[in-house]
Amino acid sequence: MSRLIKNLALVADPWREAAAEGPLPDGDVIVPLARFTAEREALLAREGRLGVRLSPDDDPAALAGDLGHLDLVALAFPRFTDGRAYSQARLLRERLGFAGELRAVGDVLRDQLLLMARCGFDAFELRADKDPDDALGAFADYSVAYQAPVSPAPGGRV
Amino acid sequence: MEHYVISANSLRSGAVVWLRVVGDAFGWTEAAATASVGDAAQRDAWLAIAEAEARQNRVVAPYAVDVVADGAGGFTHTSTRESVRAGGPTVGNALAR
Amino acid sequence: MYRYDQLDRTFVAERVRQFRDQVARRLDGRLTEDEFKPLRLQNGLYLQLHAYMLRVAIPYGVLSSRQLRALAAIARTYDKGYGHYTTRQNIQFNWIRLDQAADVLAALAEVEMHAIQTSGNCVRNVTTDHLAGIAPDEIADPRPYCELLRQWSTLHPEFSFLPRKFKIAVTGAEADRAAIAVHDIGLRLVLDAAGAVGFEVLVGGGLGRTPILGSVIRRFLPASDLLGYVEAILRVYNRYGRRDNIYKARIKILVKALGAEAFGRAVEAEWQAMDRDGMAIDAGMLDRVATHFAPPAYAELADAAPERAQAMREPAFARWLARNVLPHRVPCYRAVMIALKGGGAVPGDATAETMERVADLAELFSFGEIRVTHTQNLVLGHVAAHDLAALWHALRVAGLANPVVGTVTDIIACPGLDYCALATARAIPIAQAIDAAFADVAELHDIGDLRINISGCINSCGHHHVGDIGILGVDKRGQEVYQLTLGGSSADEASLGTILGPSLPPDQVAGAVRRVVDVYMERREPGESFLALVRRLGVDAFKARVYGGLEAHAA
Numbered sequence: 001m002s003r004l005i006k007n008l009a010l011v012a013d014p015w016r017e018a019a020a021e022g023p024l025p026d027g028d029v030i031v032p033l034a035r036f037t038a039e040r041e042a043l044l045a046r047e048g049r050l051g052v053r054l055s056p057d058d059d060p061a062a063l064a065g066d067l068g069h070l071d072l073v074a075l076a077f078p079r080f081t082d083g084r085a086y087s088q089a090r091l092l093r094e095r096l097g098f099a100g101e102l103r104a105v106g107d108v109l110r111d112q113l114l115l116m117a118r119c120g121f122d123a124f125e126l127r128a129d130k131d132p133d134d135a136l137g138a139f140a141d142y143s144v145a146y147q148a149p150v151s152p153a154p155g156g157r158v
Numbered sequence: 159m160e161h162y163v164i165s166a167n168s169l170r171s172g173a174v175v176w177l178r179v180v181g182d183a184f185g186w187t188e189a190a191a192t193a194s195v196g197d198a199a200q201r202d203a204w205l206a207i208a209e210a211e212a213r214q215n216r217v218v219a220p221y222a223v224d225v226v227a228d229g230a231g232g233f234t235h236t237s238t239r240e241s242v243r244a245g246g247p248t249v250g251n252a253l254a255r
Numbered sequence: 256m257y258r259y260d261q262l263d264r265t266f267v268a269e270r271v272r273q274f275r276d277q278v279a280r281r282l283d284g285r286l287t288e289d290e291f292k293p294l295r296l297q298n299g300l301y302l303q304l305h306a307y308m309l310r311v312a313i314p315y316g317v318l319s320s321r322q323l324r325a326l327a328a329i330a331r332t333y334d335k336g337y338g339h340y341t342t343r344q345n346i347q348f349n350w351i352r353l354d355q356a357a358d359v360l361a362a363l364a365e366v367e368m369h370a371i372q373t374s375g376n377c378v379r380n381v382t383t384d385h386l387a388g389i390a391p392d393e394i395a396d397p398r399p400y401c402e403l404l405r406q407w408s409t410l411h412p413e414f415s416f417l418p419r420k421f422k423i424a425v426t427g428a429e430a431d432r433a434a435i436a437v438h439d440i441g442l443r444l445v446l447d448a449a450g451a452v453g454f455e456v457l458v459g460g461g462l463g464r465t466p467i468l469g470s471v472i473r474r475f476l477p478a479s480d481l482l483g484y485v486e487a488i489l490r491v492y493n494r495y496g497r498r499d500n501i502y503k504a505r506i507k508i509l510v511k512a513l514g515a516e517a518f519g520r521a522v523e524a525e526w527q528a529m530d531r532d533g534m535a536i537d538a539g540m541l542d543r544v545a546t547h548f549a550p551p552a553y554a555e556l557a558d559a560a561p562e563r564a565q566a567m568r569e570p571a572f573a574r575w576l577a578r579n580v581l582p583h584r585v586p587c588y589r590a591v592m593i594a595l596k597g598g599g600a601v602p603g604d605a606t607a608e609t610m611e612r613v614a615d616l617a618e619l620f621s622f623g624e625i626r627v628t629h630t631q632n633l634v635l636g637h638v639a640a641h642d643l644a645a646l647w648h649a650l651r652v653a654g655l656a657n658p659v660v661g662t663v664t665d666i667i668a669c670p671g672l673d674y675c676a677l678a679t680a681r682a683i684p685i686a687q688a689i690d691a692a693f694a695d696v697a698e699l700h701d702i703g704d705l706r707i708n709i710s711g712c713i714n715s716c717g718h719h720h721v722g723d724i725g726i727l728g729v730d731k732r733g734q735e736v737y738q739l740t741l742g743g744s745s746a747d748e749a750s751l752g753t754i755l756g757p758s759l760p761p762d763q764v765a766g767a768v769r770r771v772v773d774v775y776m777e778r779r780e781p782g783e784s785f786l787a788l789v790r791r792l793g794v795d796a797f798k799a800r801v802y803g804g805l806e807a808h809a810a
Contacts, residue, residue, distance in 0.1 A: 083416030087493045118412035141273045144265045146406045171352045172307035215284045237733040247673040249683045250601035251337040
């Protein structure tokens with residue numbers, strides 16, 4: 001069963017994660033930033049869509065010149081209490097203008113989904129042991145907020 | 159010889175509770191005086207019980223407390239912290255109520 | 256005072272509903288304790304030494320009589336009939352059940368209150384001068400800005416999981432009564448040469464195990480840029496603050512590591528890159544909020560100081576006037592402090608009965624408004640001078656007229672090991688022992704201003720670093736011992752206290768304080784404050800007296 005939440009629904013996940021090195025899977029692939037930096041030309045020339053995964057230490061500005069070529073950026077929550085990816089998300093959306101899929105990966109739990117969405121995430125890879133149907137309820141927890149929504153609002157934002 | 163009681167808080171109420179073991183049966187008591195006092199070997203077995211209870215969402219943060227056993231099933235705490243935790247606040251409005 | 260609009264009401268109701276659901280999921284095991292703990296903390300719910308404790312926000316320390324009665328009702332219904340005012344202008348209930356916590360939050364929402372972000376690694380309740388809007392030395396009223404900060408910070412999606420907690424304090428007056436130098440961000444309202452309102456911005460202050468005074472990173476920030484600039488500070492902190500060590504995770508450690516100047520440059524760069532116009536506080540927004548803080552309908556009163564005549568006749572009234580009554584920016588009004596101290600009281604504790612009595616008196620004498628001070632007292636902020644005598648009598652009957660504000664027995668104390676799971680020693684019994692040693696009111700008045708702050712552990716909730724006399728309780732092999740510091744101050748020219756000598760057992764602390772005070776009384780020049788004397792003499796002059804003949808017992 002899919003664990004990927006997008007547009008308020010569970011959807012099939014076409015993306016495959018690539019390791020730091022070794023052969024790439026076919027199709028749409030997400031590579032770590034270091035690999036993207038090292039193999040940039042080959043990766044951009046490759047068939048299939050390309051995504052990059054940032055660790056919380058990475059500076060989103062490293063992707064500034066390439067975001068137009070990327071269909072996805074994955075931001076990692078090593079623990080759900082590590083909030084650095086929230087800032088990365090807003091920088092990608094608001095400062096760098098990234099309009100592709102912004103995906104939360106790692107320790108992604110129900111009670112943080114709405115915060116993530118409000119920082120510009122539009123895809124959520126729920127932690128494997130959690131009930132996805134239960135998690136979908138999170139988006140209805142609030143009908144109001146004190147802060148302005150992320151702007152410009154990305155397409156397909158929840 | 160070293161002696162221990164096992165303590166935790168009730169998840170639902172927050173109350174301080176101690177593990178009471180009778181044969182194969184066990185339960186949680188809010189009266190410190192009725193806690194079971196064990197030696198080092200019992201401590202580990204009882205902590206395992208308590209940790210399983212935490213996983214069952216009955217108690218929170220169980221731990222073993224060093225105590226001085228009186229030899230008749232009773233005990234006294236060795237630290238101010240555990241004495242206060244067992245006896246409640248030593249001052250003020252809590253005493254009157 | 257601030258009244259909720261539709262957004263506030265909807266938000267708080269949804270917050271209660273969310274927390275009720277989270278509690279249900281914790282109880283049935285869908286949430287583990289590790290997953291739940293940060294959620295309950297962000298709703299003010301701790302698991303303390305004996306039970307769950309709920310910390311309720313009192314935004315910038317202002318309460319209505321109706322709200323105070325609701326707090327009293329909560330104390331009676333869900334707790335053991337009392338609450339505890341904290342050094343951050345909040346109130347704590349010590350005996351809350353997890354399965355009733357959402358009911359308490361719902362009761363709070365009824366009176367436009369909440370417990371949101373009173374704990375957790377997020378922006379905490381914004382604190383300010385308890386005399387905001389009252390003090391004659393005020394440059395501008397800080398409360399509208401505090402309220403804007405409250406709204407901005409409430410469930411801020413980017414800053415709900417910071418490296419560590421984050422405390423902001425704002426002062427609008429010349430004298431700093433909000434201790435801004437010991438906050439993560441300290442904001443001081445200032446005017447520029449053209450008379451425009453802005454903020455001096457300090458960052459990186461804090462107490463705890465690494466006490467540091469904040470550094471100025473901006474001399475003048477136009478007031479309209481407040482939210483954007485604070486957001487820039489938070490973003491730099493969220494991205495670069497340490498997360499590997501809880502003791503090094505506060506912003507003060509980042510500021511220290513980078514240097515205040517480099518940190519300030521990083522903030523400026525972030526701020527310059529931001530949508531500053533989008534974050535600007537426009538005049539309409541400020542005015543809408545400021546309307547809530549319009550002064551009450553003061554009466555036009557003739558006699559500027561009608562209390563003087565009575566003070567001549569009644570020395571007890573005169574003493575109360577001298578210590579507990581402060582000037583007001585409106586000449587015929589006064590601010591009246593109610594000390595939750597003295598007479599064996601637990602510093603900051605108030606019973607439901609006391610809360611209700613104060614709520615009644617506020618309605619009778621002070622436009623139904625109550626303030627909470629960071630020194631754990633209450634204030635009736637707008638009392639007509641000609642009502643002072645009547646109010647004094649009513650407070651005396653209620654046992655609330657202790658004329659000790661600012662004196663040796665007006666002690667700040669954290670709950671300590673009597674309640675707190677983190678504490679290493681008790682604080683309250685030490686406060687009570689000092690209280691008993693200085694029971695003579697005439698003597699207290701002779702000594703004058705002298706701040707004693709007691710913390711029951713190195714986390715410093717009792718602000719011991721910034722007391723004239725600071726007392727820190729620590730655990731030494733299972734026994735409580737206490738370390739004294741002298742010469743701390745949280746006001747202007749803030750300073751951290753210097754350790755006096757070896758720690759003392761609990762029964763020697765009050766005696767040591769007595770000897771310190773004796774040195775002050777013997778050596779002070781006319782008008783010289785305790786702090787000035789310590790700075791002039793150094794702590795050794797006090798050390799010799801405190802430890803003379805004591806070494807044999809000192810731990």
